[in-house]
Amino acid sequence: MLDEEEPFTTFEPGQLITAESMNAMQSKMRAEIAKKIAEALAALTEIDKAKDSDALEGSSAEDLLAKFLEQAMQQFPTHTGYRKLFKVLEFDERNLIDHQLKLCPLVDLYELKSFEVICAHDDDKHREEVRFFLYHTSEKKLRHDDVTVEIEATGETPFRIPLAELLDYLDVEYTDDSSLGDLETELWTAMFAAPNDSFDPADYCHSPWYERCCREERTVGSLKAKGDWDELWLKMRPCKTVNPPADRDEAESVRLPRGILVEHHDFDQLSLTLKEPIFGPNGDEARPMCVMVLLKV
Known part of the structure; x- marks a missing residue:
């Protein structure tokens, strides 16, 4: 290895610098750089553990790429x-x-559009017409007072948004220690914050499954551990009629x-x-x- 002060090629004062000597010097430089890289790699025995390495355990490169792309697509509308x-x-x-x-x-x-659901609050359950509804996948049909209400109609594409994606879109911050009840309050606050309008509380509610979890003060982490976090949804039905029929129906x-x-x-x-x-x-x-x-x- 060269000393720090030792030149790759020595030129005397007044000496003619030729193409051959310059090429020889570049070759020596490349060889020295390659040698130092090899020595550095040979000396490398351990890489510091990244802060989030625990969260990456068990995830393939494809899983990580899919997650990064999903997060990027959620942020894309906010920048366009x-x-x-x-x-x-x-x-x-x-x-x-x-x-x-x-x-x-x-x-x-x-x-x-409003739609019929079974709302729950404490021990009270009642049929209601709402515009926003939080529920669990297991509640595609809800029964109350001998009446069955379809939250997701059989054989049809459901009207629903994953709760986790909606929270990300609204920039609602939470951790695995956040309770589901607190998260619901922050969700409604973010949805109806300016420049949105405040909606009548009668326009939104949650399901019996959701109410039970709120009473038990279940956290995001506990929901993830049991596989329920990705089964939470917000139902709403935005609708408009294109090329409507000529006759008005007041229904x-x-x-x-x-x-x-x-x-x-x-x-x-x-x-x-x-x-x-x-x-x-x-x-x-x-x-x-x-x-x-x-x-x-």
Whole structure:
């Protein structure tokens, strides 16, 4: 090995530097570098354990790649001028959205349809019409007071979002020590935070399985250990009718889309106004319309 001060090739003052001598010097340099790398590798006997190595045990390269890609895809919409909002529109009242997208985005609207479920709170269970519902895979059908309610219709593609993915999308932070009850509270808070609207508590609830776990104060870690964490879902039914039939049917499940006025006020703000009233069963009180709003630039 060369000393630190020893040159690869010695040139005397005034000596002509030829191509041959320069090539010879480069060859010596490459040989010396290769030698040092080999010596360093031979001396390497142990690699410090990474902080997260325990979490990687048992995961193949394919598993890790799939996980990284899934996380990247969840973050992608937040960096591409995309917003998904939940809004409550009152008849003839302008609902202002401060989206901060710096351009007038494309606006797509979906009505949040209500559906029948079995809600649970403490020891009370009751049938209810809601727009958001937390439940477990084992509860595709729920029975109460001799009535069976289908949460996931047999033979149909279910309307559901994995709870874990929704929490990641909403940037809700949690650990394996987080309780399911606290996590539910943080979920509703994040979903209905500005620029979303606050929803009536009657519009969302959770299932008997979920209620039991909350009473038992089960944690994320315990749910993962028993395989239940990936079996938790949020059901919602965003819907719009394209090319609707000419005849209006006032039944909520098949009625034509209500007239909603969309106005862009500037590059950062737009408003939605429900221009057609929606009346209750008695026809004496206008009801709000709950919508999912997609914005894209």
